[in-house]
Amino acid sequence: xxxxxxxxxxxxxxxxxxxxxxxxxxxxxxxxxxxxxxxxxxxxxxxxxxxxxxxxxxxxxxxxxxxxxxxxxxxxxxxxxxxxxxxxxxxxxxxxxxxxxxxxxxxxxxxxxxxxxxxxxxxxxxxxxxxxxxxxxxxxxxxxxxxxxxxxxxxxxxxxxxxxxxxxxxxxxxxxxxxxxx
Ligand SMILES: [Mg+2]
Numbered sequence: 001x002x003x004x005x006x007x008x009x010x011x012x013x014x015x016x017x018x019x020x021x022x023x024x025x026x027x028x029x030x031x032x033x034x035x036x037x038x039x040x041x042x043x044x045x046x047x048x049x050x051x052x053x054x055x056x057x058x059x060x061x062x063x064x065x066x067x068x069x070x071x072x073x074x075x076x077x078x079x080x081x082x083x084x085x086x087x088x089x090x091x092x093x094x095x096x097x098x099x100x101x102x103x104x105x106x107x108x109x110x111x112x113x114x115x116x117x118x119x120x121x122x123x124x125x126x127x128x129x130x131x132x133x134x135x136x137x138x139x140x141x142x143x144x145x146x147x148x149x150x151x152x153x154x155x156x157x158x159x160x161x162x163x164x165x166x167x168x169x170x171x172x173x174x175x176x177x178x179x180x181x182x
Contacts (some may be wrong), residue, residue, distance in 0.1 A: 005153075005180050007071035007173070008099070008122055008129040011087055013136025016056045017164030026164070029057040030033050032090060036082040056087075058163075063091030064171055070177045076122060076133065078104060099125045114141045123150050130154065130180050132173060136161040153180050 012018055020026045033053040043051045044178045062161060067075055075083040075098035084095045087099030099121055119142045122133055130153040133146075148155050155176050 003071055004072050005073050005177055006126055006129055007066070007069065008074050008076035008126070008131055008133040009066070010118075010133075010135040010137075010159075011075070011083055012056075013078040013161035014057060014134045014159040014165050014169075015062055015087065015091070017161055018055075018057070019161040020057065020164075021162060025057050026059075026063060029059045029164075030090075032056045032058060033088075034086050036079065036086055038078075038082055039081070057089065058090050059152075059164070062089060062165060063088075063093045065165075066091075066093065069170070069173050071132070071173070074099065074125075076118060076135070113145060115145055116142050121143060123154075124151065126152075126154070128152055132157055132176060133168070134159050134165070 010017070013170050017029070018025055025031050030075050032055075034056050035048070035051065035053040039054055040048050040051050065080070073096050075096050077098070079087060080098050080100060083098060088094065090098060099118070101118065101121055103117050111117065111120075116135075116138055118135070119138070122131070123146060128151050132155045134157050136159050139156055146156055157169065157172065159169060
């Protein structure tokens with residue numbers, strides 16, 4: 001649907017509540033042990049067979065819930081295109097566009113305005129379209145900067161990595177999309 005707001009989705013935190021209490025798989029989630037190539041590459045020169053897979057918790061209800069929202073879904077995650085291989089199919093999501101980062105993990109150094117390393121890329125990628133950004137790492141400085149530099153409506157929405165996406169987030173997303181239409 002042209003004209004829908006964008007929903008920029010982080011994986012680790014919102015979809016994978018990696019910080020859940022007692023390191024227990026939260027109710028409704030399944031445990032996946034995943035070995036994406038980007039993870040293997042970060043361990044170079046360690047051979048692939050010796051790299052510990054990532055433990056990822058995913059809730060299969062999240063895919064249909066996200067698809068039912070009046071948004072265009074976009075991956076905004078360190079998984080980049082690997083979210084389409086490893087995450088989307090496990091949630092029943094189709095292939096989605098993804099944001100390619102200019103400074104993955106902020107390894108190029110501290111942002112001059114103290115922004116998260118995703119923030120400038122996301123605003124550039126949105127190119128003036130309304131968006132909601134779901135992430136467990138965004139902070140007040142990102143919210144302020146987006147309000148000052150993005151010409152359309154935007155809602156950076158922090159998600160607790162101990163709990164992941166919850167009903168309240170889906171309700172907030174529906175409400176925001178309705179308001180954004182006015
Ligand atoms: Mg995250």
